[in-house]
Amino acid sequence: MPVTHFVVRWPDGTEERCYSPSTIVREYLKPGAYALDDFLACAHAALDAASGRVREKFGYACSSALDQWQALERTATQYRSQPAAQVTVVSVD
Incomplete structure (x- = not known):
C-alpha cells in the first residue's frame, strides 16, 4: 500500500507534514485553502478511508492514520x- 504524505499550513503559518497509509487521501484533499471545519471534515474522511483500505487488505485498521487524525x-x-x-x-504527494 503506497504511503502518501500531505503538507498542511495552519493559520499561523506553521507547516506540518502529515501521513496517510494510502493514496486515497488524494480523492479528499487537494492543494488549496479550506475553512478549518471543512479541512477537518475532509481530513477525517480521508484518513478514515485510508485506514479502511488497510483493514480491507490486512484485516486491521491503521493506527497511524488514527494517530495522524488525532x-x-x-x-x-x-x-x-x-x-x-x-x-x-500545500501539497499531497
Whole structure:
C-alpha cells in the first residue's frame, strides 16, 4: 500500500507534514485553502478511508492514520476561536 504524505499550513503559518497509509487521501484533499471545519471534515474522511483500505487488505485498521487524525484535531483546537480560520493544503504527494 503506497504511503502518501500531505503538507498542511495552519493559520499561523506553521507547516506540518502529515501521513496517510494510502493514496486515497488524494480523492479528499487537494492543494488549496479550506475553512478549518471543512479541512477537518475532509481530513477525517480521508484518513478514515485510508485506514479502511488497510483493514480491507490486512484485516486491521491503521493506527497511524488514527494517530495522524488525532494530531490534526489537537492542533486545530488552538485555531477554533479564530473566525474564518483557514488551513492550506500545500501539497499531497
